[in-house]
Amino acid sequence: MTSWQLIVDDAIDGISNMAADAALLEKVEQSPEPRTVVRFYAWSCPTISLGRNQKIDAALDPDYCKAHGIDIVHRPTGGRAVLHDDELTYAVASNDAAYFGDTIYGNYRRVSEALCLGYNALGVPATLAPDTRKIVSWTGADPPCFMSPSRYELMAGGRKIVGSAQRRVRSSFLQHGSMPITCNREALARATRMADASILEREIAGIAEFVPVRPTRDAFRDALIRSFQQYFSIEFML
16 A cells, blocks of 8 residues: 655644745655655644735734734735634645646645545535635735635635645655634635625534534544545654
C-alpha cells in the first residue's frame, strides 16, 4: 500500500504556517519520486491570509485588523481574504499525478472528495459545488474568499464550508484550505470593509452549525485523516 507523509502541527503564527506550506511544495517539487504530504494545523491568533498577489489596502482595513489583534499574512497560493480563527486547516502537497491528475480542477476535485467523506462521517451534509458562482453587484474592497464557492469546493445547506486555494509549479501542486468550526462573520465583514455581515450569514458556515455537538479539533482532524486513507487507499506515515 502506498504511504504518504502526515504532518500534524500545533497552532502557530500565520507567517510560520504559510512558510511551512510553501516548504512542502518545494520539497515535493524537488523529489525525484512520487511524493505526497498532508498537513493539518491551526493558528495561534486570529489571522487573515491574502492571496499571493493581493494588495493589503485593496482587500482589508488594516487599522481594524491591528486594533482587534488580527494578524495579516500572504499565502503562497492565490485567492482572496480568509479569516483563520476557530478552525482546522489542511494542506496537500504532491507531485503524484496518478492520484490527483495534472490539472487544477482535477486536483481540487480529488482533494475535496476526500474531505467530503470526512465531513459526511461527522454528520455534515457536505457536497461539492458543481461550478464557480460569481459575485454580482459587488463594490468596495476585494470580496473575501468565502463569499463565493469555486468549482468542487465544499458546500452544506447552500453555504460554503471550506475555502481552498492552490498553486501549481511544473509537476507539483500545493492546495490548502480553511475549514471553520465556527465563523466570526462580524470580524470578517469589518476587516474587509463590508457594510454589514448579513450576506456572510447566507454564504458561509462552520461545521458546528450542522452537528448537535461541536467537534473537538482533534476529532475533526482524525475524521479527515481516516477519509483520506479511505478515499485514496493509502496509509500515512509520520
